[in-house]
Amino acid sequence: MTRAVKALAPSNIAFLKYWGKSDTTRQWPANDSFSMTLAQCRTETMARPFAGSDHVVQLNGTTISRGTASGAKIFKHLDYLAERLRFSDRLAITTHNLFPTGCGIASSASGLAALTLAAVGAWSESTSLDELESKDLSRHFLADLARMGSGSAGRSLFGGYVQWERGATPEEQDFRPLHGADHWRLADTIALVSSAEKAVSSSSGHSVAATSPFFAIRQSGLTERRDAMLAALTARDLATLGTYLETEALEMHAVMATMTPAACYILPQTEAVIATVRRLRRDGLQAYVTLDAGPNVHIISTQEDQPILVRHLQELHPDLGLLLDHVGPGPELLPVEENARA
Ligand code: DP6
Numbered sequence: 001m002t003r004a005v006k007a008l009a010p011s012n013i014a015f016l017k018y019w020g021k022s023d024t025t026r027q028w029p030a031n032d033s034f035s036m037t038l039a040q041c042r043t044e045t046m047a048r049p050f051a052g053s054d055h056v057v058q059l060n061g062t063t064i065s066r067g068t069a070s071g072a073k074i075f076k077h078l079d080y081l082a083e084r085l086r087f088s089d090r091l092a093i094t095t096h097n098l099f100p101t102g103c104g105i106a107s108s109a110s111g112l113a114a115l116t117l118a119a120v121g122a123w124s125e126s127t128s129l130d131e132l133e134s135k136d137l138s139r140h141f142l143a144d145l146a147r148m149g150s151g152s153a154g155r156s157l158f159g160g161y162v163q164w165e166r167g168a169t170p171e172e173q174d175f176r177p178l179h180g181a182d183h184w185r186l187a188d189t190i191a192l193v194s195s196a197e198k199a200v201s202s203s204s205g206h207s208v209a210a211t212s213p214f215f216a217i218r219q220s221g222l223t224e225r226r227d228a229m230l231a232a233l234t235a236r237d238l239a240t241l242g243t244y245l246e247t248e249a250l251e252m253h254a255v256m257a258t259m260t261p262a263a264c265y266i267l268p269q270t271e272a273v274i275a276t277v278r279r280l281r282r283d284g285l286q287a288y289v290t291l292d293a294g295p296n297v298h299i300i301s302t303q304e305d306q307p308i309l310v311r312h313l314q315e316l317h318p319d320l321g322l323l324l325d326h327v328g329p330g331p332e333l334l335p336v337e338e339n340a341r342a
Pocket residue numbers: 013014016017018019033108109149150151152153202203204206292293
């Protein structure tokens with residue numbers, strides 16, 4: 001039996017945003033969030049037990065160590081998982097993003113979800129999600145482990161549309177799959193405005209979010225917005241969902257831009273793409289924008305309208321890179337053949 005496993009975990013795009021934590025150590029979000037799991041933007045991670053003094057990690061072809069900025073989050077999460085699950089084997093890990101590297105979609109959601117699945121799979125000698133489940137390593141438990149590496153990674157453990165509920169205490173926070181991918185075939189067309197490394201990481205941004213004078217105002221309206229957005233999602237009402245989607249993303253960026261220190265992710269071309277989408281909408285195309293902690297624009301439409309949207313974007317912004325994605329089924333865990341080992 002092989003003990004090398006491969007995890008494929010998707011990224012997700014939040015419709016209702018997680019921005020700010022009530023407790024950083026316990027990764028307790030300040031508010032509920034929900035997202036659409038993507039199909040194409042995925043991270044592939046292979047893991048196998050390894051007889052060495054420390055884990056060996058290769059990220060997008062480069063060996064990284066504990067001391068480096070990119071290694072810190074990965075090694076910290078491996079240490080957390082090993083301690084919580086009482087596994088002591090060192091692991092050899094190879095991980096790479098299946099979306100173009102350096103395109104500015106540095107997804108900690110897919111990365112930390114894939115790392116969690118691959119490491120737990122290798123340690124527990126499990127080569128499928130069903131096998132993990134049969135060993136009391138349920139999808140909910142894995143999501144809980146993944147969110148300790150990166151909050152948004154917990155949502156990537158499920159396909160379709162997924163809510164992260166804050167709960168009344170850190171122990172009560174939980175992930176709730178809302179609808180499968182078949183509920184509504186929405187597309188995410190990602191306009192690649194900049195591939196530069198972001199100056200302020202999400203994690204450091206979360207820690208100062210509450211310094212924005214708009215943070216408390218945002219929080220006070222989020223329950224009502226969440227309920228309206230969830231009702232629109234259930235009813236497949238894109239005009240209503242999309243209107244909230246834009247307000248939500250721009251409000252989060254207003255908080256980001258007014259925190260101390262501030263994080264201003266929106267660039268002139270971000271604004272230009274938003275203006276284009278709004279103009280196309282006035283001409284009858286149902287497309288709405290949302291943004292993560294970065295300048296790239298996620299344009300949400302139905303999958304049927306995606307080709308029309310892409311044609312317009314290519315005409316109006318010929319130099320803009322586009323990634324075409326859509327709602328997806330969630331992560332996978334597979335055995336690795338001998339000759340393809342990490
Ligand atoms: C803007 O999950 O990357 O994408 O928990 O500190 O790792 P950490 O933060 P992260 O934050 C994601 C923030 C966001 C909104 C969202 O995905 O909900």
